[in-house]
Amino acid sequence: MNETDDRADHAGDGGEQRTDEQLMAAFQRGSADALQALFGRYGQAVFGFFRRRVADAALAEELAQETFLAIVKARGRYEATALFRSYLYGIAFRVLKAHRRKALMRAMFTGKMPERAEPAAETSLEAGLLAGLALRDAVGRLERIDREMVLLREFEELSYAEIAEVLGIPVNTVRSRLFRARMALRELLTAPAADVKEMRSAEGEA
């Protein structure tokens, strides 16, 4: 999955042949096209990252935009030694955390709880909808950090080391927790849907 770091590529070649890191370096030197190319590669992935983690599509779009804005703003801070993918998802994760913090504060002080994600209403035409609903529910029942690990591994396809870097935990912890999280997820997915619903409503009352 990783881009191969092919040094033989010349900087002047078409954007498609250059590595992410080369593109980022070019952007740091002032090439707006390089960032466009990076967006072409990761725009959908970053949108997906947020789409699976927040309730509605508009918010996901806004956060994805914020992530790229952060990369534009903080371009001077990127070091060529770091893999662009982990850098990107590190920023995306920080943007997500900041959003959650803000939403939490808003919910705390205004007392207005954002309604829980019901993707069915807005994305009824999407193909992965029904499966997505059940999966989202199952994944949502995992502990927060376990959920992040599963998502980062399954959808963002980060390596264990990259997950460890993004979440700021040791690699060994990632391995053992990810394993447990997946086993727990398997149980949740095989459990009858009614059961899950019952548990959820019970949780809501608690």
Next chain:
Amino acid sequence: MKAMENATHAVPPEEVMAYLDGGLGMEDAVAVAAHLRECAECAALAEELGGVSRELRAWTVGVAPASLQREVRRAVRGNARARRRRRVGRRVWVWGGAIAGIAVVAGLLMLPTKPQHKRLASLPEQREMLDLARPDESIVQSRNAGVAGMESDNRNFAALSQIAPGAAAPTPPPTSMKADRFRGGVERVDTNPRRPMIARTASLTVLVKNVVDARAALEAAMTREQGYAAQLTFNTPDDGARSLQASLRVPAEQLDSALHALRELGRVEEESQSGEEVTAEHADLVARLTNAREEEARLRALLAQRTGKIEDVLQVEEEIARVRGEIEQMEAGQKGLEHRVDFASVDLKLVEEYAAKLGSPAEGTGTTLRNALVAGLRNARASLLGLLVFVEEYGPILVIWGALLGIPGWLVWRRYRRARASVG
């Protein structure tokens, strides 16, 4: 969870997962692949894990809206400036607020320490304070202020009884000049002289290794500082620390250096200094003395000029004797006062570090054990009682505070939990 039970496998289940995720090195990957061919259980595990991943794949999201790309393109062109400015403004507010908060907290912390600071003022400052305030209201009353003047010391009294008492002290004390001025026949006493007369006292407790050595050092120091011991008590109890108690007199000018020398004797356990202003008292005494002397002179003149009845002469002589007695009494008081000003008094206590002797007679084993048991029971009762007393004393207030803080805290916590659950 089948897989968890199989700790005896050659390949741990996490390794199987890592293999599926492509997170293993070549060698490990080959080993796991070989194991999976042989071990049905691990193969089943791999199948389960793969199933989870496949199921999750079904969770797709829609295509990112085109507006996202438009916005990002605009941002790259540098249209994010307005947004950035807003951020910077907010940061300024945050920092300003934090600094203001720290300043307020620091100010609050500093407030109560101010008066304490004054109380610990150094001696020169104390003197200044003495200039302004009456002695009684400013400084801790020195407990031996009265004693100092009474201690008789012939050497110094003899010197002070001369017309010019300046010869007594190492440096001419300012009091003698004042005394001369008052003697010049001024009836109304100047109650605000230039330099105040202050009787200084100090007390010092020092822990020393050896009292005998310390005593030798003390005497050496006294010789050097031209001081002397008015009184000295040496205590050597059988089963306790030896100690030495001395009441020292040191020329006022040498007090600081003498105290310094005394502190060097060992570890200072306690030290205090105080001063008593006696200017007014002294001035009053001098004025009364002048009046009495004048009266005496008048009476003598009367006796020399007049020749009257024998009764009258006797009465005048009687009067002269009375005045003479008063004069002498007042002169003694004046000298005592001046002595107290010229010589500071130091209460010194030297205590030896006590080392118990091995040979001291001990009580029997049975008695020791019994006493310990009694003490233990007493301690248990005291601690239980203490707990009970604490509950009685602070229980109600704890309940009140618990309700005052706990209920809102619990409400906030519940709200936080709900908000967190809804944020996801």
